[in-house]
Amino acid sequence: MTGRRQLTLIDDAKMDQLGVAAFASLKKEAELNKDPAANEYVVCVTAAILQVIPRDHGPKDGRWEVLVFEDPTPNAFALPGGKIGVHTGMLEVATTPSQLAAVLGHEVAHVLLRHGNERMSQSILADTALNTASVAAGVAAPQYQDLILGGLGVGAQFGVLLPFSRKHENEADEVGQIFMAQAGFYPAEAVTLWQSMARTEGQGPAQWQSTHPADETRIARLQANLPKAMREYEAARAAGRDPRCEPPPDEWVNPEALP
Ligand SMILES: [Zn+2]
Numbered sequence: 047m048t049g050r051r052q053l054t055l056i057d058d059a060k061m062d063q064l065g066v067a068a069f070a071s072l073k074k075e076a077e078l079n080k081d082p083a084a085n086e087y088v089v090c091v092t093a094a095i096l097q098v099i100p101r102d103h104g105p106k107d108g109r110w111e112v113l114v115f116e117d118p119t120p121n122a123f124a125l126p127g128g129k130i131g132v133h134t135g136m137l138e139v140a141t142t143p144s145q146l147a148a149v150l151g152h153e154v155a156h157v158l159l160r161h162g163n164e165r166m167s168q169s170i171l172a173d174t175a176l177n178t179a180s181v182a183a184g185v186a187a188p189q190y191q192d193l194i195l196g197g198l199g200v201g202a203q204f205g206v207l208l209p210f211s212r213k214h215e216n217e218a219d220e221v222g223q224i225f226m227a228q229a230g231f232y233p234a235e236a237v238t239l240w241q242s243m244a245r246t247e248g249q250g251p252a253q254w255q256s257t258h259p260a261d262e263t264r265i266a267r268l269q270a271n272l273p274k275a276m277r278e279y280e281a282a283r284a285a286g287r288d289p290r291c292e293p294p295p296d297e298w299v300n301p302e303a304l305p
Contacts, residue, residue: 048221052160052163053168054163054164055163055170055171056163056166058126058160058163059106061127061160061162061163062106062126062128063127064126064127065125065126065127065128065129065157066125066129068125069127069131072115072131073113076117077115077116077117078113078116079115079116079134081294083292084137087137087146087291087292087293087294088132088137088146090143090289090291091147091291092112092130092150094229094230094287094289094291095147095154095225095226096110096154097287098225099154099158099225100158104158105127107128108128110128110130111129112130112131112132113132114131114132115132115134116134117135119133119135120133120136120140120243120246121133121135122150122153123153124153124156124157125157125162130154132146132149137293137294139242139243139246140242141293142238142293143289143291143293144226144231144232144233144235144236145239145242146291147231147235147289148222148231148233148235150226151225151236152218152219153222154222154225155217155221155222155225156214156218159214159218161214161217165211165214215258215264216264216267219264219271220271223236223271223275224271224278226275227276227279228278229282229287230283230287230288231279232279233272233275233278233279234272236275237265237269240265240268241265244261244265
């Protein structure tokens, strides 16, 4: 999708397995949000994004799963194998459907661009104790768990954190903004989202914020990409793509979860 050459030592089926396994352990550790309005809303925005992504890059069976986690930190992630998680705290920062679409477009872009595979492959090469062939074959072995979770970007829950590189972030921003526009979400809201992110930064530990700095460079790049994204948006609207996802009413917020 970017035309860039990538080092990917792990095959896609193995990456999918790793993503599915990491998601299963997250499900066990974390608390799921049971509010129907919040879940319907997140599913609605996710489904609109998934409708426009290239079919040949996602999970083999084309099926994705999205869950809302009861967690006040503004975090969201997508894993190979078609697994997506959104924290309730993200709904406090991404306050409109288009802003949530910007977050999800970005996260799904990381997966489709094989960024996790590239990061793991780079870690493998950097670790001289590992032999690339044996790792590619046995990467699911317990001793590689930290590397895998870090490479997938969900390590913080388990005490490992490997931020995506600036290059990966730029690619996911650019491709993600196009995805949201193609789905019929207003792409200028990606800029608004990152401006809100910048305002809430430093209010406590949050994985997404520490790995996704909302700096001026990022915001300027999203603004520069906007004319291209707007053309996609106009085309999507002309084609009748107008996702109507209803954000949950304020009452769904659990007052005890607020600071
Ligand atoms: Zn990212």
